[in-house]
Amino acid sequence: MPLYRCTCPEGDLNDQQRAAIAQAITAIHCDVTQAPPTFVHVQFHDRKPQAAGTRFTLHGGVRAGRSGETNELLISRCVGAVAAIAGVAPGEITMRTSATPASWILEGGRVMPEPGEEAAWIAAHA
Secondary structure (H helix, E strand, O other): OOEEEEEEEOOOOOHHHHHHHHHHHHHHHHHHHOOOHHHOEEEEEEEOOOOOOOOEEEEEEEEOOOOHHHHHHHHHHHHHHHHHHHOOOHHHEEEEEEEEOHHHOEEOOEEOOOOOOHHHHHHHOO
């Protein structure tokens, strides 16, 4: 946790683009939230190409407790990075976030810390 999912038409992304997107999303999440990179997970899902509609869909599942500004920054920066790496216009990407209480999430078999309490959690579980 957090879990980011990128859904796009089959064949739109090669392995290098997928790796670059995963690295970019991880870096953005860590920069914006100060969470450690080991917490970030990025998945890719292919779907059949569509004649019309949004080309890429991003969903970021994050811990509850983040401000609206934080979520807006995550969304704008992730959409910008994916657009640049995939070579598409930002308007071809939709993104949303959803928040889950930290106490409902396990990472490495342990309940996740609240936002801002990561360092103490890592020290206690090292």
